[in-house]
Amino acid sequence: MRLSQYFMPILRDDPKEAEIISHRLMLRAGMIRQEAAGSYSWLPMGFRVLKKIEQIVREEQDRAGAIEVLMPTLQSADLWKKSGRYDAYGKEMLRVKDRHDREMLYGPTNEEVITDIFRSGIQSYKDVPRNLYHIQWKFRDEVRPRFGVMRGREFLMKDAYSFDLTAEAGQHSYNKMFVAYLRTFARLGLKAVPMRADTGPIGGDSSHEFLVLAETGESGVFFDKDFHAMDWENFDIDYDDVGAVKNLVAEFTSKYAATDEKHDVVEFDARVAKDKQLSGRGIEVGHIFFFGDTYSKPLGCEVQGPDGKKVTLQSGSYGIGVSRLVGGIIEASHDKGGIIWPEAVAPFKVGLINIKAGDAEADAASDKIYKALQAKGVEVLYDDRAQPGGAKFATMDLIGLPWQVIIGPRGLKDGMAEVKHRKTDARENVALDKVVEKFTA
């Protein structure tokens, strides 16, 4: 993409409404635009990142055996009345009426709908286990939306729902999602620590929140320093190997980690040596629950078992805040100059800077590399505008593409381009005809 033909409205000054860094940088980099409190339009740069995160989440759900569907944003109130949540949910649920005065709502979550869908599609114990998920916009009418996309009212969420014959089988479904989350966040370049979470009325310990450590997080967190020494990248595992999956979950739940809501000082002291006790703040990017028959029972989600008797299914639900992750990744990865995108989610891999746009030689060299990168399928944003070099560097640092290729008279006289790594600021002179292979190797 040529920047001269793109839509990337960057701001030089910080918008005053944005307090936290990710919100400021997203606005300044022209990724989003606020439409109302907690409601944002996604501009091209932001949308590209959102789609990349969504795709990684999707791939890891698929790999774990979940099956993608798509449910509507507007739901009928009927199902919610059956489950008892229509009244229980309170003002956070946006309620609307259609032209026939029927009660509808903008889905804040989908347990009711999915359970109803699943119920009507299956009859036999042979039809389980299954895990259905979708990636859809949700609306929760938060009292106080804030922090940009980190706490919007409208947000993109992946929510998966598992159905099993027994609680024991359900636990395996839960464990698979746990592992899928470890894999997902690792691919996003994040270290998201699983922490025991409130299960509400269900009890047990089958609920975990995944928190990205960041100063601006909304939750206080307490955890064992040993978490940092664990292997957060290699999660190759056979999802059908019940024992192996269980062991991996056990490993990542063996050390103390809790949000301030669940923090137990006595237990912390007992399990973690003083010099290994860490505390800080975290951003909740995922939350998984196993809740048994809470929704299957009132909604009559049951199958006929091998013995001919009806069995109410056991369920869990598993959420990832996809739009929140965009902000979360920035919170975890930025510097004074701006955003530093992990390659997996960067809107473009390479930023090509033509320092002397308008100069025949610089234009020719830059155009050539641009076309060659495109031909090789390397995502490149080409700053071909006639602007002073300094402004281009500042812009490129702000939007945080992982690599910058800098073409200017200084290098051109030796037939060289400069390749800069945004994250480390490492610079390397590369012969013009070797630039492309640097990104295709």
Added chain:
RNA sequence: CGGGGCGUAGCGCAGUCUGGUAGCGCACCUGCCUUGGGCGCAGGGGGUCGCGAGUUCGAAUCCCGCCGCCCCGACCA
């Protein structure tokens, strides 16, 4: 929902107390110059001053009502 604050050009702000032709910086447009870290010179465009009603010869400014947005707290992917 309690407390605090803000709404004036795309962004950041001054002007409001004390009513009198709507301003500054950045951004933008034109030309020249420049091009290795937000460059320089000259010229220029852009505003129902959040909305509505009032007071007044005259309202961004005063009065009344409404709306929107942000921050702190209590609640949440």
